[in-house]
Amino acid sequence: QVQLVESGGGLVQAGGSLRLSCAASERSFGSYAMGWFRQAPGKEREFVVAIRWTVRSTYYADSVKGRFTISGDSAKKTVYLQMNSLKPEDTAVYYCAAMPRYSGSYYSYSSYNYWGQGTQVTVSS
DSSP, X not given: OOOEEEEOOEEEETTOOEEEEEEESOSOSOOSEEEEEEEOTTSOXXXXXXXXXXXXXXXXXXXXXXXXXXXXXXXXXXXXXXXXXXXXXXXXXXEEEEESSOOSOTTOGGGOOEEBOOEEEEEEO
16 A cells, blocks of 8 residues: 655744655555645645646646745655745645546546645744
8 A cells, every 4th residue: 555654844934934745655656646735624625736747747726826836756756845935824734645647637636546644734924
């Protein structure tokens, strides 16, 4: 069973930065795309960003464009999320996700087969 492990969450003031990391427990599964979702208390899980490895295409939610950057290594099944100019509304549990082969929209959580346990990001005002 593939496991994704996130790290790097924490508490930061508005305007600050955090870098999240996600690493897979094994590298043998397909590497079509990986991404990040987040879920705030009382809200549904929402798409943040995804990267399609073969063409290095990236897809961002409008709410994070220009502030967040995804990067990583498809061979190592490692992905990073650099978050700058953080806002209190970015507060959420952030989840790493992997899509071994194409199975739907990058923006839909149902398209992803593997998930991390989540890491808390809290932005104070």
